[in-house]
Amino acid sequence: MANTLGIIKPDAVRRKLVGKVIERIERDDLILRGAKVVHLTRERAEQFYSVHQDKPFYRSLVDFMTSGPVVALVIGGHNAIDRWRTLMGNTDPAKAKYHTIRREYGTSIEKNVVHGSDSPQTAMSEVAFFFSDEEILPKD
Ligand code: IDP
Ligand code: MG
Numbered sequence: 603m604a605n606t607l608g609i610i611k612p613d614a615v616r617r618k619l620v621g622k623v624i625e626r627i628e629r630d631d632l633i634l635r636g637a638k639v640v641h642l643t644r645e646r647a648e649q650f651y652s653v654h655q656d657k658p659f660y661r662s663l664v665d666f667m668t669s670g671p672v673v674a675l676v677i678g679g680h681n682a683i684d685r686w687r688t689l690m691g692n693t694d695p696a697k698a699k700y701h702t703i704r705r706e707y708g709t710s711i712e713k714n715v716v717h718g719s720d721s722p723q724t725a726m727s728e729v730a731f732f733f734s735d736e737e738i739l740p741k742d
Contacts, residue, residue, distance in 0.1 A: 603741060605635055605676050606683040607728035609717035612670035615639075619707055620673055623716060626703055627677060630689055635739040636676030640732065642668050650731060659712065666712055674732040678741060683725050686718045 610623050627634060642650070647667040654660050677686050691702025695714055698705035708714040719725035729738070 603678070603680065604683060604722050604725055605678045605729055605738065606686050606719045606725040607717070607732065608675035608677045608686055610673040610675070611713070611715055611717060612666065612668075612672055613709065613713040614707065614715040615671050615673060617707075619715065622707070623703060624675075626689060627675070627686075630685065631679060632682055632685060632689075633678040633739075634675060635678045635741075636674075636729075636733050636737050638674050638732065638737070639671050640674055641671045644668055650728070662712060676729055676733055676738050678739075683719055683722060687720065690714075690716045690718050 608627070610620055614620065614623060624634070644664060647664045648655070651660065651663055651667070654663065657663075679685065689703060691698030691704040691708075693704070693714060694711040695704045695708025696711075698708065703716050704714045719728045
């Protein structure tokens with residue numbers, strides 16, 4: 603029943619897709635336990651994606667993620683980590699399954715609309731990166 607971190611990325615906020623993404627979360631019976639609008643600084647984006655610092659796309663990814671505000675989400679519910687990844691689809695929208703968020707709205711492997719934590723460990727650290735405990739609804 604672990605929470606996971608979702609991010610609606612700057613491409614999606616610019617294109618006014620915030621409502622569409624949240625609608626998909628609600629339709630899937632995932633639970634929204636936290637939400638905030640944030641404009642990441644370069645330092646914060648570098649830290650968030652530090653696991654990718656040696657990848658060729660790192661610099662461009664940090665540029666992209668700091669190019670405008672994002673919406674950070676705490677998403678809960680049974681198997682939330684895997685279910686949110688499934689709902690997002692493959693990193694590359696062209697390879698993502700039909701009806702996934704990335705397939706429907708993504709425009710490139712970089713500008714792929716949403717982020718989701720990929721394991722219980724990263725979910726815990728990524729939620730804490732954006733949210734204090736008081737900002738997250740308790741699991742009743
Ligand atoms: P994920 O978001 O599906 O977990 P990761 O491999 O963790 O994918 O990559 C993090 C983010 O970096 C991706 O969501 C995407 O925005 C960007 N990215 C990943 N691979 C590439 C690439 O080959 N070129 C450009 N950007 C990429
Ligand atoms: Mg990842």
